[in-house]
Amino acid sequence: MQYKDYSREQRDAELSQLWDEFNAIKAQGLQLNMARGVPSTDQLELSLGVLDILHSAADCSASDGTDCRNYGVLDGIPECKRMMASMLGCDPEMIMIGGNSSLNMMFDTIACFMNSPVTPGTPAWALVADRKFLCPVPGYDRHFGITEYFGFEMIPVPMDENGPDMDKVEELVKDPSVKGMWCVPKYSNPTGVSYSDEVVRRIAALEPAAPDFRVMWDDAYCIHDLTDDHDEILNIFEECEKAGHPDLAIAFCSTSKITFPGSGIAAMASSDNNMKVIKNKYKYQTIGYDKLNMLRHVRFFGDFDGMKAHMKRHAEVLRPRFEIVLKKLSEQLEPYGIVWYNRPRGGYFVCVNVMDGTAKRVVALCKEAGVILTGAGATYPYGNDPYDSNIRIAPSFPGLEELSGAMDIFCLCARIAALEKLNA
């Protein structure tokens, strides 16, 4: 029976029993963390070979003879550009290899356009007082952090099972102060949704009033499938080209969740026109990024096929973790009619909607019981979830047993919060 159909007495009795369970757990003083999409130690072990791959001077020579131990090469060594181009589905000419973080490259890109117009004749974004950015919600808190830092008004656009609501996007881009849009097109953070072909085509076909409107295409989970039966999305560059908008999209990716987060390789890609403006910034900002680390990654994988094979090993570690989360939600929350959640085929998150108006309470209760979750609302600009319902669960980091225990606590807290709400 669903909680909403319980009598007041039934709810009180249930709540009383759940509080007993809660207090017993709280007394154990647990410390479990499901807050961030962080690979587990088991996953890190898969990439130990990266550490031990360069030994001699001869090992440090790139395919074009560049001594990777010395200065130079602004946009990356050729073999690394080729590998990352395969990942983003573009020509190696479009690629720039960065440091250890695609987030850093996204920040730098917005920072660049703040001071240097990406389109000749448009004002730098710093000079557009009412600048705005479209933010599909729920979305990635660190994306929203960047646009908030740079003073954009962030406009939420609801996500459905096909991606962002494109009717709304097409309407919003008629405002010339709307300068761009965040996208995680495959296994979106946190919904796990991959954009449908129609959504990708409509994004590519956008005719924004602002000629300097850009789509920030964060392909963070492009090869992060959990099973062989995985999502495929259309190639954004091909679709933009077909639609006659070759400068619309800028794509990003990294090896952070492939080898070592924080010690990986990031890359970005876009049209000549865009990369010219972006590289004109980078040429003052750096002499070039870490070529030895580029070499380590290319040597470890061999090529993009090697990288994809490596991702199957990650999937084997991750899959049981996702299964635990889904099983617990299905067994412990669904019967009471107090949950909606996705069943992603890849990525790093299970997106859970608990009963409206209870997400903050659930996160607080979990914390009290020793389970750290991503803050409720974090997946919305300004931390503002209008329904106070969305919670992002990151199953990757804990061990299986730990995760199982943490999910029991999560479900318990979601039930308590729902009953409290119904009783209020």
Added chain:
Amino acid sequence: MQYKDYSREQRDAELSQLWDEFNAIKAQGLQLNMARGVPSTDQLELSLGVLDILHSAADCSASDGTDCRNYGVLDGIPECKRMMASMLGCDPEMIMIGGNSSLNMMFDTIACFMNSPVTPGTPAWALVADRKFLCPVPGYDRHFGITEYFGFEMIPVPMDENGPDMDKVEELVKDPSVKGMWCVPKYSNPTGVSYSDEVVRRIAALEPAAPDFRVMWDDAYCIHDLTDDHDEILNIFEECEKAGHPDLAIAFCSTSKITFPGSGIAAMASSDNNMKVIKNKYKYQTIGYDKLNMLRHVRFFGDFDGMKAHMKRHAEVLRPRFEIVLKKLSEQLEPYGIVWYNRPRGGYFVCVNVMDGTAKRVVALCKEAGVILTGAGATYPYGNDPYDSNIRIAPSFPGLEELSGAMDIFCLCARIAALEKLNA
């Protein structure tokens, strides 16, 4: 006899003979490069051990237990902060470790203040239309590139044997639109001058009209001594503290010319007030820099003493190169009274003043003969050397024999250009 005392006939005869030499060299089709301060292959060999120092999961654990293979730690692992703090002469609490480039951190610092005021109540620099920056000259072209990119008017301040002309600096900072000053305090690029105690004290004691005026203290050559008898400079943080200006200076350094340029560790340090503003940017820009590379460096050196011992090995490789340059200048140009140059006790450059009005010509002639030099004027903002006389020689990269040949060509070209000028 000096060229200026030659008769016209003597000069014509000399010139004719020098042209014969020049044409013979040109016919050899040489390719020699003294353009940039790049370590030689012999120097890179000294640090091969850095490549091969992390093997297992256990190797990747920081002193505080952090697994350096995973996300996190915004400002660097503790042991790396301690080592770099010794290098900059400050408390580890003041340190932030960055990526592979201190230039990148300087760029990011200026970029930060463009959008986020470093001092509460002052406008972001992007909003100061007539913003200005002080540039000791000759100086480092990449510093000038950063302030030019961000739209600062650059005001040259002459360097003498004690550092920048402080009378002039004290006068210029009375203008509230003067927001900062570039400094390479030890073995300045390119003059090789180390700031005298008086200069450091007068910098620390500056009372700029702009409360958000900052000294960009690029300590690029802080332990880059050529001999045991080396320069020492005062500690800028201590002097600023004594002068009651703890927020005045922001210091930078890196291991680029210690281990591998482009694959090293950069660091910056400043007061709590400054670092708070700067880290408030970094926390949106990145999750943290490459901790495995921090570990590699700490493990390779052990500590700061290990780093200093390592620098003695660099000095052994570099010293003969500097000796060749100085010997050639002394033997082939001094007798003709057409050169002034420094004798640095460290750093990466020999700063040469050829006859006024001939630097561009000398660089062009050298190029014709197959020797690439730093562009004439590059050491001045906007590439504008008012005397057209300064040329930066970077002796580190070429082999000894190659360098010797390149210097012969340089001296030949300087003589030709001087005679042409005197004849004009």
